[in-house]
Amino acid sequence: MAHHFTESRPPLLVDLRDQRLPAAETGDYEAELAHRWAPAAGADAGSGTAPGEYPLTPVTHSFTVTAARRCLPPDAVHTVNPPDGASGLYHGVLPHITLSRASLPWDRALSSSRSVPFTEDSGTPRTPWLALLVFAAGELPADPGAEGLRLRHTRTAGTRPAREEVQRPDLEGGDADEDAWYTIDVPPDVFTKVAPRLEELRYLAHSRIVRTVKSAAPWYGRREELREGTFAVVLGNRLPRGDGRYVAHLVSLEGWEKRLPPADAGDKPLRLFSLHAWTFGNRPAASRAGFEQTLRDLVRCAEQDPHRLDLVLHASGKKANTPGADTPLSSDPWPPSGRLKHGYVPVRYQTHSGEVMPAWYRGPLTPFTPKPLPTPDGGGARRFRSAEQCHIFIDEQGVFDISYAAAWSLGRALALADPELAAQVDRARTHGWEDLRAAAAYLRLHPRADREALARHLESRSGPARFASVLRQGLLEHLAGGDRTDDGDDPAATAAAHSPATDARPAHGRLLSAWREPRVREVIRTRMARTLVPAEVDEYTQDLSLLCPPAPEDDLDAYVPAGTGLTWPALLPRVPFCYLVPDRGMLLDPVPPAGRPQSCPGPLDDGFEGLGRDGLRLFTVDADWLKCLQDGALSVGIGTALDEELTDGLSQALPVSTTPLTGLLLSTRLLSDYPDLIVEASGTTAALRRDMTGDVLMMLFAGVPGSLTFREPGHGIHFGSAGSPDRPAIGLRRCTVRESIHKGTPDPGNGQVFGTKLTLDDTHLRTPVSGGRLREVLDLGSGTKNGTGLLSDLSTELRKKQHHGDTFPDTLSPGQFALQLLRSPLTLDLTRRTKDGDPR
Incomplete structure (x- = not known):
């Protein structure tokens, strides 16, 4: 680069x-104003003075020009630099x-x-x-x-003390005021x-x-x-x-x-x-470099080899750590492999049977565009229902790739640890059950109804939407005994009035049969997904919001406030940093040449001899890793086979971005000195900016940038030197x-x-x-x-x-x-x- x-x-x-x-210079001044006039030629002056000389008495005005001498006016100072009381790198x-x-x-x-x-x-x-x-x-x-x-x-x-052992200035004139x-x-x-x-x-x-x-x-x-x-x-x-x-x-x-x-x-x-x-205050400068020198050191390694900016564990003989643990492997059992170049690290993996074995792990941030992950059992776009389904076995090495299994387990753990996330998943599934019951009842009366008719009836039956519609049509007329057999009546109640006395099929079986009809499944999973990722708010929800917007945890309708979606933008910021970057050495560059100052040590590089203190890494986001993370979060609260089916439909209906996601990780103490550092990428839009720690910044971009720009925050005008x-x-x-x-x-x-x-x-x-x-x-x-x-x-x-x-x-x-x-x-x-x- x-x-x-x-x-x-x-x-x-x-x-x-x-x-x-x-x-004007300071001092005493005197201004004199004098007037002289003369009569016209040949006119009789009529006085004893000579013609042409008729002076008036001069007017004199004295004034003094002063200037500050021993103190300044209150508004004299515009600014100072460095700022008063500041502490930073001001060498x-x-x-x-x-x-x-x-x-x-x-x-x-x-x-x-x-x-x-x-x-x-x-x-x-x-x-x-x-x-x-x-x-x-x-x-x-x-x-x-x-x-x-x-x-x-x-x-x-x-008065001044008689004996003061100081020298005083030799001032001319009197004291100022x-x-x-x-x-x-x-x-x-x-x-x-x-x-x-x-x-x-x-x-x-x-x-x-x-x-x-x-x-x-x-x-x-x-x-x-x-x-x-x-x-x-x-x-x-x-x-x-x-x-x-x-x-x-x-x-x-x-x-x-x-x-x-x-x-x-x-x-x-x-x-x-x-x-x-x-x-x-000037911070310790012996081990710190300035803005320009730090960025030069970050990109110098990529001048000859652009892959030095890849988020990989460069061969250095260091031991790797498991995600979330600090226990290193006792040996290095790995033969030469290209997996390190693909962002993998060796980790310790304990199977369900209790056996401890080595495995490969890679987070969602990869140095290349990964191949699509095969779906379980060749089932089309079905979700992964367990972590075991995400395991990948490497025959030539006899070990597992647990990258996607770890993502699935982490997504489930995040949902279990966060009651709000678990409640959102449960609310979406509950809405699916309610819509499915209403759809089954409606289809018994209208077996030939198409998808559009079914969607209209499901929209009209929702509580808040129905209430807003009643308000528009006239609440008093309905309360006075208006027509109660119109199309707005509850489909479930109407179906119960016309249903046979007996039905051989259990209720659960009827619902499962209704779900497996494509027209029903497509409508219901779209409505469930709207619970997690609200679409554009329709007129019913707008009317409701003007009256009394319900709290998300108490709302039984499929419409919830925007911004509470359970998609990867909501899940990725919750992922622990050790799952994103499993080995701390992936972020750090080799030690710079002797004599060049380094940044102060940070929390990511303690104990890593032979490594520098700063690093810049570029990556691509693995969409399949995020999909496994999402599937793990959706797995919370499944109790029946129909829950499994509804969750499959919900997973398929959640939006999937077709634009590739790329990003960067910047690890440097420069972020402490410049917390408002500006980072831009040409041809892309910023999707996420997250401060991982005080020294690490992660940014995601929608698209592949042609260039990256790092801007020093504007600091007005100041003077000084450059260099170290x-x-x-x-x-x-x-x-x-x-x-x-x-x-x-x-x-x-x-x-x-x-x-x-x-x-x-x-x-x-x-x-x-x-x-x-x-x-x-x-x-x-x-x-x-x-x-x-x-x-x-x-x-x-x-x-x-x-x-x-x-x-x-x-x-x-x-x-x-x-x-x-x-x-x-x-x-x-x-x-x-x-x-x-x-x-x-």
Whole structure:
């Protein structure tokens, strides 16, 4: 099978800009309004002033432009990522905060020396005064558990203590008007290793413009709501690759220009204003892989051999277990056989005589389309009446195939264990008895009645239907003594009035004889099947439902609420997982190559050495296995020969799907991280989706799919790296400007993935913080053409990818850098290949 990854793009146009400057800088302003007028030429001014100069008194108005300084307005934060309080696999997520005010990071100048002209086309992006610092547990002395603890300050808290061993920012101007604010104290060594360098600050903030595409499908994203508008985004510079908790603080760096790396941070803690904070936890990453890597490992085994995705027990020398038991076989008595390739496993089988012997077992999920199962005694479409009738003896091996016998016994056990299922079977058979008595009585009066006439009389005699009909015809007229000899009278009562005084045949014999007439059997078994699988509700049942819908357990009529059918869609979800997959090794792939992380162990792979942790299996559903399961459930409550006959008719009348059923089993811890994982199959309709356990998903499809699609749930827009925790990488995207396109107009080709990645090495990451073993803080470098660091390497790789007619600057802009870090939901397409190798 061929596979390839693509992006799932939202129906939105997202434009990343370098900055969004405010209309005016903070400070005190004065506006002066003056008027001057002059008389027309040659007119007499009539005053002592010179002609043409008649000034009025100027009007002056003073005002002040302010901006947030120590705290944010309540509605300033649009969203954060990772979510506050979340715990997950975030080794590839670069923490960031989205602000509702698009110009907020540039409302203030970092310092007077960093003030640039207030024009977005000045060519030099303004350095933002905000930064997002990410700390791990144990790095902040006042918050050792990374719980988001901060020191609260108010205007009424009193005077400052005389001696505080902290450094404060060098702020110009007076204090803002905030009543309360928060601070954190950062040790100098931690600040030096975590804070961005002065030249890196401008690349960690950008603005975002989101526009909706017309006639686009709705976007159901997780975590961050994508909506139209203009926002500001502040990125962190630390990938949380370590295990444990992290806390992110949006801090003000105004007044800290002289302390930013690589400058000396001093010898005292730095007291920073914390404008917003949230916490998150990174799960153990040493044994887990991300979405893309996990799916690649799942399908890699099928690149050369597509049968590796079959639901079979691959030869591995392991012992098999019996369905529902954990006792392995003590030896391996099986000669080389192709039955393993057909989905069979060896099991321990105990006969009714008590003898223990090996046998073959296969569940309803098979890797091939099985041959039709012969009916018992060549009896046409008759049902299997016992488990023994489902046994298959293999002469060349001298053992039994108990697959269908186990299905029959399981169906019977399910019906006995569930009173509702047993009651449905008994209700259908009871309705058959009642209809058969009425049909026998009617045929004694009308021996030549055809099937249609018999069906009409059986429909009119049912209690609820008769009651609704009487209501329509007029209940009072019937109660007042209307005609009681019309065709609506009870056929059984009319037959009793005209019956002979004696009848040599017993009642049971008469009913059995009536049943064996084709016209009677066809009508009655259809009505019995409608009890279990209600057809389209007719007008009588609709009238009844408007009055008083009866409870299913108390209804004596053949009509029951829809959805209570006893067909395989109702039975299959009740089948224990060990009957569907008899050996846990059928789901798991071999151990991936050394050095590749595996998922955490799950309940299906404990004790299976030499096997991996994930697996994807494709199968076909054996309709005969489901038929035996259904026959076993129908066998409950049979007491007489007529019960057997009625049950045979009921089994034949239940609907049988002519469309082949196929499906997949996905066993991976990825389902715990993505419970809303989207799985689609082309050319089919989903028949059933069932979460077997927290790590196993089963899906059934009506038809044979041409391709399978696995979609990562939409997660809005986030930034970060791709790849495994040990080898983070950045996927390269096209971000050039065509000369033929007017400046400022977005290029529709920008943002497309090239398919290559830049692996982050030691030159792109700073030394570990506080003695940690992992490099997490990005080293962007100077950003010049001949510089070193992430910006320089990204620019070099992107210039190699530029198309003809594209121009690319020597260094990335903040918006272009954010575009390289952008992560979109991924889509994996699996395509079947024909014998000639072409995908289909």
